Amino acid sequence: MASTSALPPPPSFKQERAARTYDALLAAAAKVFAERGFDGAQTPDIAAEAGVSTGALYRYFKDKRHLFIEMLRHHLAHARAEVAARLDPARFVGADACVAMDTVIDVLVDLARKNAALTRVYTAASLTDPDVARLRATTESQDRAMLVQTITALVPADVIPNPEAAALIIQIAAVEVAVERAGVRPHSGPKVADRDVKLALREMFHRYLLPAGAERGRPARSRK
Numbered sequence: 001m002a003s004t005s006a007l008p009p010p011p012s013f014k015q016e017r018a019a020r021t022y023d024a025l026l027a028a029a030a031k032v033f034a035e036r037g038f039d040g041a042q043t044p045d046i047a048a049e050a051g052v053s054t055g056a057l058y059r060y061f062k063d064k065r066h067l068f069i070e071m072l073r074h075h076l077a078h079a080r081a082e083v084a085a086r087l088d089p090a091r092f093v094g095a096d097a098c099v100a101m102d103t104v105i106d107v108l109v110d111l112a113r114k115n116a117a118l119t120r121v122y123t124a125a126s127l128t129d130p131d132v133a134r135l136r137a138t139t140e141s142q143d144r145a146m147l148v149q150t151i152t153a154l155v156p157a158d159v160i161p162n163p164e165a166a167a168l169i170i171q172i173a174a175v176e177v178a179v180e181r182a183g184v185r186p187h188s189g190p191k192v193a194d195r196d197v198k199l200a201l202r203e204m205f206h207r208y209l210l211p212a213g214a215e216r217g218r219p220a221r222s223r224k
Contacts, residue, residue, distance in 0.1 A: 011060070022060050024050040029071040034117035038068060038125055069131055072122060076139045079115065083107060087146060093153050097210050100154055101202045108174050109198070112182035120184050144171050155209050170205060177201050
């Protein structure tokens, strides 16, 4: 996929029927791209999956790449909303740190499993297409901001003086584990149980964020 000129922002529709067609094309694109990859997916197949003509597809999207990126934007926005709802930092104020960490890990693994096939296609595209790479970087930055808020709410400032750095390390570790659990990464050798992997990841986070000797239950850091 070669990068082209900047793509237009997502459209708004005055007619409900047009909005429904657009949404149907995005849903169909997610299904077909997940099943066949970017190169294997063809616009006539996506149009047929959506129940519209190929000509109708091109009234909304200028080409397959435009459709692919708009589908990713839509998909990532919905995934981010789901994560935000389940990992609202307010839920963890005063909560047990282990419970909070278990929740974060469970949410990431569940989301990766739910979207494993599309994640594989999206990740590959982000390594070759500059626009998809920027989309991935922006999305991960927004997700990391939520993690920074959670760390700030849970961990004393003298333990983790730089929540942004901690969030970056935790995000990479957690996402990589979630992707591996979803079967997106190649794997060989004996399979390790989810329960054991999640426990090991949680213990690693716990020892980093709340090392032995750190006081529990102290007020969250003040943010300047």
